[in-house]
Amino acid sequence: xxxxxxxxxxxxxxxxxxIRVALGGTEILHGVDVSVSAGxxxxxxxxxxSGKSTLIRALVGVLPLTGGEVLYDxxxxxxxxxxxxxYVPQRITAAGGVSATAVEVVTSGxxxxxxxxxxRDAKHRVMAALDELGVADLAKRDVGSLSGGQQQRVLIARAxxxxxxxxxLDEPMxxxxxxxxxALVHTIEHLxxxxxxxxxxxxxxxxxxxxIDTAVVLDHGVVSFRGAPPRDLGIHALPGHEHTHxxxxxxxxxxxxxxxxxx
Amino acid sequence: xxxLLDPLVQRMLIAGLVVGIAAxxxxxxxxxxxxxxxxxxxxxxxLAGVAAGWLAGxxxxxxxxxxxxxxxxxxxxxxxxxxxxxxxxxGTAAADVVMAILFYGGIxxxxxxxxxxxxxSTNLLGYLFGSISTVSWQxxxxxxxxxxxxxxxxxxxxxxxxxxxxxxxxASASGLPVNVLNMVVAVLAAVTITVSMRxxxxxLVSALMIVPVAIAQLMTHSFDRTMLIAMGIGAALTxxxxxxxxxxxxxxxxxIVVLGVLTYxxxxxxxxxxxxxxxxVSA
Numbered sequence: 001x002x003x004x005x006x007x008x009x010x011x012x013x014x015x016x017x018x019i020r021v022a023l024g025g026t027e028i029l030h031g032v033d034v035s036v037s038a039g040x041x042x043x044x045x046x047x048x049x050s051g052k053s054t055l056i057r058a059l060v061g062v063l064p065l066t067g068g069e070v071l072y073d074x075x076x077x078x079x080x081x082x083x084x085x086x087y088v089p090q091r092i093t094a095a096g097g098v099s100a101t102a103v104e105v106v107t108s109g110x111x112x113x114x115x116x117x118x119x120r121d122a123k124h125r126v127m128a129a130l131d132e133l134g135v136a137d138l139a140k141r142d143v144g145s146l147s148g149g150q151q152q153r154v155l156i157a158r159a160x161x162x163x164x165x166x167x168x169l170d171e172p173m174x175x176x177x178x179x180x181x182x183a184l185v186h187t188i189e190h191l192x193x194x195x196x197x198x199x200x201x202x203x204x205x206x207x208x209x210x211x212i213d214t215a216v217v218l219d220h221g222v223v224s225f226r227g228a229p230p231r232d233l234g235i236h237a238l239p240g241h242e243h244t245h246x247x248x249x250x251x252x253x254x255x256x257x258x259x260x261x262x263x
Numbered sequence: 264x265x266x267l268l269d270p271l272v273q274r275m276l277i278a279g280l281v282v283g284i285a286a287x288x289x290x291x292x293x294x295x296x297x298x299x300x301x302x303x304x305x306x307x308x309x310l311a312g313v314a315a316g317w318l319a320g321x322x323x324x325x326x327x328x329x330x331x332x333x334x335x336x337x338x339x340x341x342x343x344x345x346x347x348x349x350x351x352x353x354g355t356a357a358a359d360v361v362m363a364i365l366f367y368g369g370i371x372x373x374x375x376x377x378x379x380x381x382x383x384s385t386n387l388l389g390y391l392f393g394s395i396s397t398v399s400w401q402x403x404x405x406x407x408x409x410x411x412x413x414x415x416x417x418x419x420x421x422x423x424x425x426x427x428x429x430x431x432x433x434a435s436a437s438g439l440p441v442n443v444l445n446m447v448v449a450v451l452a453a454v455t456i457t458v459s460m461r462x463x464x465x466x467l468v469s470a471l472m473i474v475p476v477a478i479a480q481l482m483t484h485s486f487d488r489t490m491l492i493a494m495g496i497g498a499a500l501t502x503x504x505x506x507x508x509x510x511x512x513x514x515x516x517x518x519i520v521v522l523g524v525l526t527y528x529x530x531x532x533x534x535x536x537x538x539x540x541x542x543x544v545s546a
Contacts (some may be wrong), residue, residue, distance in 0.1 A: 087436035096430075099484040104425065109437070116422070
Protein backbone atom coordinates (compact mmCIF):
# COMPACT_ATOMS: atom_id res chain seq x y z
CA UNK A 1 0.00 0.00 0.00
CA UNK A 2 1.39 3.48 -0.81
CA UNK A 3 2.41 5.65 2.15
CA UNK A 4 1.01 8.96 0.98
CA UNK A 5 -2.77 9.12 1.41
CA UNK A 6 -4.79 9.95 -1.69
CA UNK A 7 -8.00 11.81 -1.09
CA UNK A 8 -9.86 11.72 -4.40
CA UNK A 9 -10.82 8.99 -6.88
CA UNK A 10 -8.08 8.12 -9.31
CA UNK A 11 -7.85 6.11 -12.52
CA UNK A 12 -10.25 3.28 -13.22
CA UNK A 13 -9.08 0.02 -11.69
CA UNK A 14 -11.70 -2.51 -12.66
CA UNK A 15 -14.33 -2.33 -15.37
CA UNK A 16 -17.02 -4.88 -16.04
CA UNK A 17 -18.87 -4.18 -19.26
CA UNK A 18 -21.88 -6.02 -20.59
CA ILE A 19 -21.44 -8.75 -17.98
CA ARG A 20 -23.62 -11.77 -18.66
CA VAL A 21 -23.62 -14.81 -16.40
CA ALA A 22 -25.75 -17.93 -16.55
CA LEU A 23 -26.12 -20.41 -13.71
CA GLY A 24 -27.61 -23.82 -14.42
CA GLY A 25 -28.71 -22.71 -17.88
CA THR A 26 -30.58 -19.65 -16.57
CA GLU A 27 -29.15 -16.22 -17.31
CA ILE A 28 -28.81 -14.31 -14.04
CA LEU A 29 -27.06 -11.16 -15.29
CA HIS A 30 -28.22 -9.62 -18.56
CA GLY A 31 -25.39 -7.26 -19.52
CA VAL A 32 -24.32 -5.33 -16.43
CA ASP A 33 -21.84 -2.44 -16.54
CA VAL A 34 -19.90 -1.56 -13.42
CA SER A 35 -16.57 0.10 -12.73
CA VAL A 36 -14.50 1.16 -9.75
CA SER A 37 -11.67 3.66 -9.62
CA ALA A 38 -8.74 4.05 -7.25
CA GLY A 39 -9.97 5.58 -4.00
CA UNK A 40 -13.62 4.91 -4.85
CA UNK A 41 -16.07 2.74 -2.92
CA UNK A 42 -18.88 1.21 -4.97
CA UNK A 43 -21.84 -0.51 -3.30
CA UNK A 44 -23.69 -3.16 -5.29
CA UNK A 45 -27.20 -3.37 -3.94
CA UNK A 46 -30.53 -4.96 -4.76
CA UNK A 47 -33.14 -7.36 -3.51
CA UNK A 48 -32.42 -11.02 -2.83
CA UNK A 49 -31.91 -12.83 -6.13
CA SER A 50 -31.16 -9.64 -8.06
CA GLY A 51 -27.69 -10.93 -8.99
CA LYS A 52 -25.46 -8.90 -6.61
CA SER A 53 -23.25 -11.75 -5.46
CA THR A 54 -23.24 -13.30 -8.94
CA LEU A 55 -21.90 -10.01 -10.32
CA ILE A 56 -18.95 -9.74 -7.98
CA ARG A 57 -18.16 -13.45 -8.21
CA ALA A 58 -18.02 -12.96 -11.97
CA LEU A 59 -15.84 -9.86 -11.58
CA VAL A 60 -13.28 -11.73 -9.47
CA GLY A 61 -13.22 -14.67 -11.88
CA VAL A 62 -14.97 -17.25 -9.73
CA LEU A 63 -17.85 -17.57 -12.19
CA PRO A 64 -17.34 -17.77 -15.96
CA LEU A 65 -18.88 -15.04 -18.13
CA THR A 66 -21.28 -15.93 -20.90
CA GLY A 67 -20.89 -12.43 -22.31
CA GLY A 68 -19.08 -9.14 -21.75
CA GLU A 69 -15.62 -8.64 -20.33
CA VAL A 70 -13.74 -7.67 -17.19
CA LEU A 71 -10.83 -5.28 -17.54
CA TYR A 72 -8.23 -4.49 -14.92
CA ASP A 73 -6.09 -1.40 -15.53
CA UNK A 74 -7.60 -1.29 -19.01
CA UNK A 75 -6.57 -4.81 -20.03
CA UNK A 76 -8.46 -8.10 -19.77
CA UNK A 77 -8.03 -9.37 -16.21
CA UNK A 78 -5.44 -12.11 -15.82
CA UNK A 79 -4.51 -14.49 -13.01
CA UNK A 80 -1.47 -12.25 -12.43
CA UNK A 81 -3.66 -9.16 -12.02
CA UNK A 82 -5.68 -10.97 -9.37
CA UNK A 83 -2.64 -10.70 -7.10
CA UNK A 84 -3.74 -7.08 -6.58
CA UNK A 85 -7.23 -8.08 -5.62
CA UNK A 86 -8.52 -8.95 -2.15
CA TYR A 87 -11.75 -10.94 -2.14
CA VAL A 88 -13.89 -11.49 0.94
CA PRO A 89 -16.59 -14.08 0.23
CA GLN A 90 -19.83 -14.03 2.15
CA ARG A 91 -18.60 -16.97 4.21
CA ILE A 92 -15.98 -19.69 3.94
CA THR A 93 -17.48 -21.36 0.91
CA ALA A 94 -15.84 -24.74 1.32
CA ALA A 95 -15.88 -25.22 5.07
CA GLY A 96 -13.11 -27.73 5.47
CA GLY A 97 -13.25 -31.03 7.29
CA VAL A 98 -9.97 -30.25 9.08
CA SER A 99 -9.76 -27.40 11.57
CA ALA A 100 -7.50 -24.46 10.74
CA THR A 101 -6.25 -21.57 12.83
CA ALA A 102 -6.82 -17.92 11.94
CA VAL A 103 -3.09 -17.62 11.13
CA GLU A 104 -3.27 -20.52 8.67
CA VAL A 105 -6.35 -19.08 6.97
CA VAL A 106 -4.86 -15.58 6.68
CA THR A 107 -1.53 -16.98 5.44
CA SER A 108 -3.36 -18.43 2.43
CA GLY A 109 -4.10 -14.83 1.47
CA UNK A 110 -0.42 -14.37 0.62
CA UNK A 111 -0.60 -16.85 -2.25
CA UNK A 112 -1.60 -16.22 -5.82
CA UNK A 113 -0.55 -16.57 -9.43
CA UNK A 114 3.07 -17.70 -9.50
CA UNK A 115 3.26 -17.73 -5.73
CA UNK A 116 2.48 -21.16 -4.33
CA UNK A 117 4.43 -20.63 -1.10
CA UNK A 118 4.17 -17.69 1.30
CA UNK A 119 7.01 -15.12 1.40
CA ARG A 120 9.63 -15.07 4.17
CA ASP A 121 7.95 -12.23 6.07
CA ALA A 122 4.60 -14.06 6.03
CA LYS A 123 4.33 -14.44 9.81
CA HIS A 124 4.87 -10.73 10.43
CA ARG A 125 2.41 -9.68 7.70
CA VAL A 126 -0.26 -12.12 8.86
CA MET A 127 -0.06 -10.94 12.46
CA ALA A 128 -0.15 -7.30 11.31
CA ALA A 129 -3.31 -7.98 9.28
CA LEU A 130 -4.99 -9.78 12.18
CA ASP A 131 -3.99 -6.93 14.49
CA GLU A 132 -5.40 -4.35 12.10
CA LEU A 133 -8.76 -6.11 12.21
CA GLY A 134 -8.58 -6.42 16.02
CA VAL A 135 -8.40 -10.22 16.06
CA ALA A 136 -4.71 -10.78 16.82
CA ASP A 137 -5.70 -12.48 20.09
CA LEU A 138 -7.59 -15.10 18.05
CA ALA A 139 -4.57 -15.99 15.89
CA LYS A 140 -4.20 -19.54 17.23
CA ARG A 141 -7.92 -20.25 17.52
CA ASP A 142 -9.82 -22.61 15.24
CA VAL A 143 -11.63 -20.37 12.74
CA GLY A 144 -14.65 -22.67 12.82
CA SER A 145 -15.12 -21.99 16.54
CA LEU A 146 -15.25 -18.19 16.11
CA SER A 147 -18.41 -16.09 15.99
CA GLY A 148 -19.76 -14.94 12.62
CA GLY A 149 -18.29 -11.47 13.10
CA GLN A 150 -14.90 -12.79 14.16
CA GLN A 151 -14.81 -15.16 11.19
CA GLN A 152 -15.68 -12.27 8.91
CA ARG A 153 -12.79 -10.23 10.32
CA VAL A 154 -10.40 -13.14 9.75
CA LEU A 155 -11.58 -13.35 6.13
CA ILE A 156 -11.09 -9.59 5.72
CA ALA A 157 -7.59 -9.96 7.21
CA ARG A 158 -6.94 -12.72 4.65
CA ALA A 159 -7.83 -10.26 1.88
CA UNK A 160 -5.98 -7.32 3.49
CA UNK A 161 -2.73 -9.26 3.97
CA UNK A 162 -2.41 -9.14 0.17
CA UNK A 163 -2.12 -5.32 0.29
CA UNK A 164 -4.92 -5.18 -2.28
CA UNK A 165 -5.41 -2.35 -4.74
CA UNK A 166 -9.01 -3.47 -4.99
CA UNK A 167 -11.04 -4.98 -2.15
CA UNK A 168 -14.16 -6.93 -3.11
CA LEU A 169 -16.55 -7.86 -0.32
CA ASP A 170 -19.74 -9.91 -0.50
CA GLU A 171 -22.29 -8.78 2.13
CA PRO A 172 -19.73 -8.22 4.87
CA MET A 173 -22.28 -6.60 7.21
CA UNK A 174 -24.76 -9.47 7.23
CA UNK A 175 -25.07 -11.14 10.63
CA UNK A 176 -21.95 -9.61 12.18
CA UNK A 177 -21.57 -7.85 15.54
CA UNK A 178 -21.07 -4.12 15.99
CA UNK A 179 -17.37 -4.51 16.73
CA UNK A 180 -16.83 -6.27 13.41
CA UNK A 181 -18.84 -3.60 11.59
CA UNK A 182 -16.63 -0.94 13.16
CA ALA A 183 -13.50 -2.84 12.13
CA LEU A 184 -14.78 -3.04 8.56
CA VAL A 185 -15.59 0.68 8.45
CA HIS A 186 -12.02 1.46 9.61
CA THR A 187 -10.60 -0.91 7.00
CA ILE A 188 -12.54 0.69 4.16
CA GLU A 189 -11.64 4.20 5.37
CA HIS A 190 -7.98 3.22 5.49
CA LEU A 191 -8.02 1.61 2.05
CA UNK A 192 -9.84 4.54 0.46
CA UNK A 193 -7.43 7.02 2.02
CA UNK A 194 -4.56 5.09 0.47
CA UNK A 195 -6.06 5.01 -3.00
CA UNK A 196 -7.46 1.50 -3.14
CA UNK A 197 -10.80 0.75 -4.79
CA UNK A 198 -13.62 -1.05 -3.02
CA UNK A 199 -16.61 -2.98 -4.35
CA UNK A 200 -18.97 -4.12 -1.65
CA UNK A 201 -22.25 -6.00 -1.90
CA UNK A 202 -24.66 -4.61 0.65
CA UNK A 203 -28.22 -5.42 1.52
CA UNK A 204 -28.52 -2.17 3.43
CA UNK A 205 -26.13 0.72 3.11
CA UNK A 206 -26.14 1.20 6.90
CA UNK A 207 -22.88 2.14 8.65
CA UNK A 208 -20.98 2.43 5.37
CA UNK A 209 -23.25 5.20 4.02
CA UNK A 210 -20.72 8.01 4.24
CA UNK A 211 -17.93 5.94 2.73
CA ILE A 212 -19.81 4.81 -0.37
CA ASP A 213 -19.26 7.02 -3.41
CA THR A 214 -21.44 5.15 -5.89
CA ALA A 215 -24.36 2.79 -5.47
CA VAL A 216 -25.23 0.36 -8.26
CA VAL A 217 -28.64 -1.18 -7.77
CA LEU A 218 -29.46 -4.42 -9.55
CA ASP A 219 -32.96 -5.55 -10.31
CA HIS A 220 -33.48 -8.98 -11.91
CA GLY A 221 -29.97 -8.95 -13.37
CA VAL A 222 -29.94 -5.43 -14.83
CA VAL A 223 -28.79 -2.12 -13.38
CA SER A 224 -31.81 -0.12 -12.23
CA PHE A 225 -29.93 2.73 -10.57
CA ARG A 226 -26.42 4.09 -10.58
CA GLY A 227 -25.33 7.15 -8.64
CA ALA A 228 -24.60 8.59 -5.24
CA PRO A 229 -26.22 6.59 -2.44
CA PRO A 230 -29.35 7.92 -0.72
CA ARG A 231 -29.67 9.45 2.70
CA ASP A 232 -32.15 6.83 3.92
CA LEU A 233 -31.05 3.48 5.20
CA GLY A 234 -31.74 0.34 3.22
CA ILE A 235 -32.31 -0.57 -0.36
CA HIS A 236 -35.96 0.41 -0.18
CA ALA A 237 -34.87 4.03 -0.27
CA LEU A 238 -32.98 3.65 -3.52
CA PRO A 239 -34.38 4.94 -6.79
CA GLY A 240 -35.03 2.10 -9.15
CA HIS A 241 -35.86 -0.36 -6.44
CA GLU A 242 -39.12 -2.06 -7.27
CA HIS A 243 -40.82 -1.00 -4.04
CA THR A 244 -39.86 2.67 -4.20
CA HIS A 245 -40.62 5.86 -6.02
CA UNK A 246 -38.02 8.16 -7.47
CA UNK A 247 -35.90 9.85 -4.84
CA UNK A 248 -35.30 13.55 -5.36
CA UNK A 249 -32.10 14.06 -3.44
CA UNK A 250 -30.32 10.81 -2.83
CA UNK A 251 -27.02 12.42 -1.88
CA UNK A 252 -25.93 11.71 1.70
CA UNK A 253 -25.15 14.53 4.14
CA UNK A 254 -21.57 15.81 4.05
CA UNK A 255 -21.03 14.69 7.60
CA UNK A 256 -22.69 12.72 10.33
CA UNK A 257 -22.17 9.02 9.82
CA UNK A 258 -24.91 6.66 10.91
CA UNK A 259 -22.49 4.87 13.15
CA UNK A 260 -19.85 6.68 15.16
CA UNK A 261 -16.74 4.58 14.81
CA UNK A 262 -13.94 6.81 16.00
CA UNK A 263 -12.79 6.16 19.55
CA UNK B 264 16.66 -57.58 17.79
CA UNK B 265 17.99 -60.29 15.52
CA UNK B 266 14.75 -60.02 13.62
CA LEU B 267 15.82 -56.58 12.43
CA LEU B 268 18.72 -58.18 10.57
CA ASP B 269 16.33 -60.31 8.55
CA PRO B 270 16.00 -58.75 5.05
CA LEU B 271 12.31 -59.69 4.91
CA VAL B 272 11.64 -57.84 8.16
CA GLN B 273 13.69 -54.88 6.95
CA ARG B 274 11.69 -54.72 3.74
CA MET B 275 8.40 -54.92 5.60
CA LEU B 276 9.34 -52.20 8.07
CA ILE B 277 10.73 -49.80 5.45
CA ALA B 278 7.70 -50.27 3.16
CA GLY B 279 5.34 -49.86 6.13
CA LEU B 280 7.14 -46.79 7.46
CA VAL B 281 7.14 -44.81 4.20
CA VAL B 282 3.51 -45.64 3.52
CA GLY B 283 2.57 -44.83 7.13
CA ILE B 284 4.13 -41.37 6.78
CA ALA B 285 2.91 -40.55 3.25
CA ALA B 286 -0.70 -41.76 3.36
CA UNK B 287 -1.93 -39.37 6.11
CA UNK B 288 -0.49 -36.35 4.23
CA UNK B 289 -2.85 -36.98 1.33
CA UNK B 290 -5.55 -38.06 3.78
CA UNK B 291 -5.44 -34.60 5.41
CA UNK B 292 -6.35 -32.95 2.10
CA UNK B 293 -9.08 -35.49 1.37
CA UNK B 294 -10.65 -35.00 4.81
CA UNK B 295 -10.30 -31.23 4.37
CA UNK B 296 -12.27 -31.51 1.12
CA UNK B 297 -14.78 -33.88 2.74
CA UNK B 298 -13.84 -36.60 0.26
CA UNK B 299 -12.63 -39.19 2.75
CA UNK B 300 -14.00 -42.03 0.63
CA UNK B 301 -12.16 -40.95 -2.51
CA UNK B 302 -9.38 -43.40 -1.65
CA UNK B 303 -11.79 -46.31 -1.79
CA UNK B 304 -13.06 -45.30 -5.22
CA UNK B 305 -9.56 -44.92 -6.62
CA UNK B 306 -8.43 -48.11 -4.88
CA UNK B 307 -10.99 -50.20 -6.72
CA UNK B 308 -9.95 -48.69 -10.04
CA UNK B 309 -6.32 -49.45 -9.13
CA LEU B 310 -7.37 -53.07 -8.71
CA ALA B 311 -8.57 -53.12 -12.30
CA GLY B 312 -5.15 -51.68 -13.18
CA VAL B 313 -3.42 -54.54 -11.33
CA ALA B 314 -5.43 -57.02 -13.38
CA ALA B 315 -4.72 -55.10 -16.58
CA GLY B 316 -1.02 -55.29 -15.68
CA TRP B 317 -1.33 -59.08 -15.26
CA LEU B 318 -3.05 -59.33 -18.62
CA ALA B 319 -0.36 -57.22 -20.27
CA GLY B 320 2.30 -59.37 -18.59
CA UNK B 321 0.63 -62.54 -19.88
CA UNK B 322 0.31 -61.22 -23.41
CA UNK B 323 3.93 -60.04 -23.42
CA UNK B 324 5.00 -63.44 -22.10
CA UNK B 325 6.83 -61.98 -19.09
CA UNK B 326 7.83 -64.72 -16.68
CA UNK B 327 6.73 -62.82 -13.61
CA UNK B 328 3.18 -62.12 -14.63
CA UNK B 329 2.60 -59.51 -11.93
CA UNK B 330 5.66 -57.48 -12.98
CA UNK B 331 3.39 -54.97 -14.71
CA UNK B 332 0.77 -54.97 -11.94
CA UNK B 333 2.14 -51.89 -10.16
CA UNK B 334 2.57 -49.77 -13.34
CA UNK B 335 -0.94 -50.86 -14.37
CA UNK B 336 -2.33 -49.85 -10.98
CA UNK B 337 -0.63 -46.44 -11.13
CA UNK B 338 -1.95 -45.70 -14.64
CA UNK B 339 -5.51 -46.78 -13.80
CA UNK B 340 -5.50 -45.03 -10.42
CA UNK B 341 -4.31 -41.73 -11.89
CA UNK B 342 -6.85 -41.98 -14.71
CA UNK B 343 -9.61 -42.80 -12.19
CA UNK B 344 -8.57 -39.93 -9.92
CA UNK B 345 -8.54 -37.59 -12.92
CA UNK B 346 -12.05 -38.65 -13.93
CA UNK B 347 -13.39 -38.19 -10.38
CA UNK B 348 -11.77 -34.77 -10.10
CA UNK B 349 -13.11 -33.61 -13.47
CA UNK B 350 -16.62 -34.74 -12.61
CA UNK B 351 -16.39 -33.16 -9.16
CA UNK B 352 -15.14 -29.87 -10.56
CA UNK B 353 -17.78 -29.74 -13.28
CA GLY B 354 -20.54 -30.93 -10.98
CA THR B 355 -21.77 -33.20 -13.78
CA ALA B 356 -22.73 -35.98 -11.37
CA ALA B 357 -23.14 -36.37 -7.65
CA ALA B 358 -19.81 -37.31 -6.05
CA ASP B 359 -21.27 -40.34 -4.27
CA VAL B 360 -22.74 -41.73 -7.51
CA VAL B 361 -19.41 -41.31 -9.35
CA MET B 362 -17.66 -43.04 -6.47
CA ALA B 363 -20.15 -45.92 -6.49
CA ILE B 364 -19.73 -46.44 -10.24
CA LEU B 365 -15.93 -46.56 -9.80
CA PHE B 366 -16.28 -49.02 -6.90
CA TYR B 367 -18.34 -51.52 -8.85
CA GLY B 368 -16.76 -50.90 -12.24
CA GLY B 369 -13.21 -51.19 -10.86
CA ILE B 370 -13.69 -54.44 -9.01
CA UNK B 371 -15.77 -56.06 -11.78
CA UNK B 372 -13.27 -55.07 -14.47
CA UNK B 373 -10.45 -56.37 -12.26
CA UNK B 374 -12.07 -59.81 -11.94
CA UNK B 375 -12.79 -59.95 -15.68
CA UNK B 376 -9.25 -58.92 -16.68
CA UNK B 377 -7.55 -61.32 -14.28
CA UNK B 378 -9.72 -64.09 -15.73
CA UNK B 379 -8.74 -63.08 -19.25
CA UNK B 380 -5.06 -63.22 -18.28
CA UNK B 381 -5.47 -66.86 -17.26
CA UNK B 382 -5.53 -66.18 -13.51
CA UNK B 383 -8.30 -66.34 -10.96
CA SER B 384 -9.73 -63.79 -8.59
CA THR B 385 -7.60 -65.32 -5.82
CA ASN B 386 -4.60 -63.69 -7.55
CA LEU B 387 -6.15 -60.38 -6.60
CA LEU B 388 -6.47 -61.25 -2.90
CA GLY B 389 -2.94 -60.05 -2.16
CA TYR B 390 -3.87 -56.66 -3.54
CA LEU B 391 -7.28 -56.60 -1.85
CA PHE B 392 -5.93 -57.34 1.63
CA GLY B 393 -2.25 -56.49 1.25
CA SER B 394 0.76 -58.82 1.08
CA ILE B 395 3.58 -56.93 2.70
CA SER B 396 5.54 -60.12 3.36
CA THR B 397 5.95 -60.64 -0.38
CA VAL B 398 7.51 -57.25 -1.19
CA SER B 399 10.84 -57.38 -2.98
CA TRP B 400 13.68 -54.89 -2.56
CA GLN B 401 12.65 -53.44 -5.90
CA UNK B 402 9.11 -52.90 -4.56
CA UNK B 403 10.58 -51.25 -1.47
CA UNK B 404 12.71 -48.79 -3.43
CA UNK B 405 9.83 -47.92 -5.75
CA UNK B 406 7.71 -47.30 -2.65
CA UNK B 407 10.42 -45.16 -1.05
CA UNK B 408 10.81 -43.02 -4.18
CA UNK B 409 7.06 -42.56 -4.75
CA UNK B 410 6.44 -41.88 -1.05
CA UNK B 411 9.30 -39.36 -1.16
CA UNK B 412 7.57 -37.55 -4.03
CA UNK B 413 4.24 -37.58 -2.16
CA UNK B 414 5.87 -36.21 1.01
CA UNK B 415 7.83 -33.52 -0.89
CA UNK B 416 4.81 -32.26 -2.83
CA UNK B 417 2.28 -32.77 -0.03
CA UNK B 418 4.35 -30.80 2.48
CA UNK B 419 6.14 -28.41 0.11
CA UNK B 420 2.90 -27.19 -1.46
CA UNK B 421 0.81 -27.46 1.70
CA UNK B 422 -0.09 -23.75 1.83
CA UNK B 423 -1.38 -23.74 -1.74
CA UNK B 424 -3.09 -27.12 -1.37
CA UNK B 425 -4.62 -25.92 1.90
CA UNK B 426 -5.86 -22.73 0.22
CA UNK B 427 -7.54 -24.63 -2.57
CA UNK B 428 -9.08 -27.35 -0.38
CA UNK B 429 -10.17 -24.88 2.33
CA UNK B 430 -11.81 -22.17 0.20
CA UNK B 431 -11.70 -22.81 -3.53
CA UNK B 432 -13.57 -19.60 -4.33
CA UNK B 433 -11.00 -17.41 -2.59
CA ALA B 434 -8.13 -19.40 -4.11
CA SER B 435 -9.61 -18.91 -7.57
CA ALA B 436 -10.16 -15.18 -7.03
CA SER B 437 -6.54 -14.91 -5.83
CA GLY B 438 -5.22 -16.24 -9.14
CA LEU B 439 -4.06 -19.62 -7.81
CA PRO B 440 -4.10 -22.39 -10.46
CA VAL B 441 -7.07 -24.08 -8.81
CA ASN B 442 -7.65 -26.78 -11.44
CA VAL B 443 -3.99 -27.79 -11.46
CA LEU B 444 -3.81 -27.92 -7.66
CA ASN B 445 -7.02 -29.97 -7.46
CA MET B 446 -5.54 -32.40 -9.95
CA VAL B 447 -2.31 -32.54 -7.88
CA VAL B 448 -4.37 -33.69 -4.86
CA ALA B 449 -6.16 -36.31 -6.99
CA VAL B 450 -2.90 -37.64 -8.50
CA LEU B 451 -1.20 -37.68 -5.08
CA ALA B 452 -4.14 -39.74 -3.80
CA ALA B 453 -3.81 -42.15 -6.74
CA VAL B 454 -0.06 -42.63 -6.22
CA THR B 455 -0.50 -43.03 -2.44
CA ILE B 456 -3.10 -45.73 -2.95
CA THR B 457 -0.90 -47.63 -5.37
CA VAL B 458 2.08 -47.45 -3.04
CA SER B 459 0.01 -48.44 0.02
CA MET B 460 -1.72 -51.30 -1.78
CA ARG B 461 0.92 -53.87 -0.92
CA UNK B 462 0.98 -52.88 2.74
CA UNK B 463 -2.67 -52.73 3.72
CA UNK B 464 -4.52 -53.74 0.55
CA UNK B 465 -7.03 -51.90 -1.62
CA UNK B 466 -9.89 -52.53 0.79
CA LEU B 467 -8.10 -50.88 3.70
CA VAL B 468 -5.87 -48.34 1.98
CA SER B 469 -8.30 -45.51 2.59
CA ALA B 470 -8.21 -46.28 6.31
CA LEU B 471 -4.48 -45.64 6.42
CA MET B 472 -5.06 -42.23 4.85
CA ILE B 473 -8.05 -41.23 6.96
CA VAL B 474 -7.83 -42.84 10.42
CA PRO B 475 -4.56 -41.13 11.50
CA VAL B 476 -6.05 -37.79 10.42
CA ALA B 477 -9.22 -38.48 12.39
CA ILE B 478 -7.11 -39.22 15.49
CA ALA B 479 -4.94 -36.11 14.99
CA GLN B 480 -8.04 -33.93 14.67
CA LEU B 481 -8.99 -34.88 18.21
CA MET B 482 -5.68 -33.47 19.45
CA THR B 483 -5.29 -30.12 17.67
CA HIS B 484 -7.13 -27.28 15.91
CA SER B 485 -4.25 -26.48 13.57
CA PHE B 486 -4.18 -27.81 9.99
CA ASP B 487 -0.37 -28.06 9.97
CA ARG B 488 -0.28 -29.88 13.28
CA THR B 489 -3.09 -32.20 12.21
CA MET B 490 -0.96 -33.24 9.25
CA LEU B 491 2.20 -33.60 11.30
CA ILE B 492 0.58 -35.59 14.11
CA ALA B 493 -1.25 -37.79 11.57
CA MET B 494 2.09 -38.58 9.89
CA GLY B 495 3.52 -39.63 13.26
CA ILE B 496 0.47 -41.73 14.08
CA GLY B 497 0.50 -43.35 10.62
CA ALA B 498 4.17 -44.27 11.00
CA ALA B 499 3.65 -45.60 14.54
CA LEU B 500 0.59 -47.65 13.57
CA THR B 501 2.28 -49.34 10.61
CA UNK B 502 5.51 -50.08 12.51
CA UNK B 503 3.70 -51.41 15.60
CA UNK B 504 1.26 -53.40 13.47
CA UNK B 505 4.03 -55.02 11.43
CA UNK B 506 6.13 -55.65 14.56
CA UNK B 507 3.24 -57.49 16.24
CA UNK B 508 2.73 -59.72 13.21
CA UNK B 509 6.35 -60.82 13.48
CA UNK B 510 5.40 -62.58 16.72
CA UNK B 511 1.70 -63.28 16.26
CA UNK B 512 0.22 -64.79 13.12
CA UNK B 513 -2.09 -61.95 12.09
CA UNK B 514 -2.75 -60.19 8.80
CA UNK B 515 -0.62 -56.96 8.95
CA UNK B 516 -2.91 -54.67 6.93
CA UNK B 517 -5.99 -55.55 8.95
CA UNK B 518 -4.08 -55.29 12.24
CA ILE B 519 -2.74 -51.81 11.37
CA VAL B 520 -6.26 -50.56 10.68
CA VAL B 521 -7.75 -52.19 13.80
CA LEU B 522 -4.97 -50.61 15.89
CA GLY B 523 -5.86 -47.26 14.31
CA VAL B 524 -9.54 -47.61 15.10
CA LEU B 525 -8.76 -48.64 18.70
CA THR B 526 -6.41 -45.65 19.05
CA TYR B 527 -9.15 -43.36 17.75
CA UNK B 528 -11.61 -44.76 20.29
CA UNK B 529 -9.09 -44.38 23.14
CA UNK B 530 -8.10 -40.81 22.23
CA UNK B 531 -11.76 -39.81 21.70
CA UNK B 532 -12.59 -41.17 25.17
CA UNK B 533 -9.71 -39.29 26.82
CA UNK B 534 -10.65 -36.04 25.04
CA UNK B 535 -14.30 -36.46 26.03
CA UNK B 536 -13.42 -37.09 29.71
CA UNK B 537 -11.11 -34.06 29.75
CA UNK B 538 -13.79 -31.83 28.25
CA UNK B 539 -16.34 -32.97 30.82
CA UNK B 540 -13.89 -32.33 33.66
CA UNK B 541 -13.09 -28.91 32.26
CA UNK B 542 -16.78 -28.07 31.99
CA UNK B 543 -17.34 -29.20 35.59
CA VAL B 544 -14.44 -27.08 36.86
CA SER B 545 -15.63 -23.97 35.05
CA ALA B 546 -19.30 -24.51 36.08
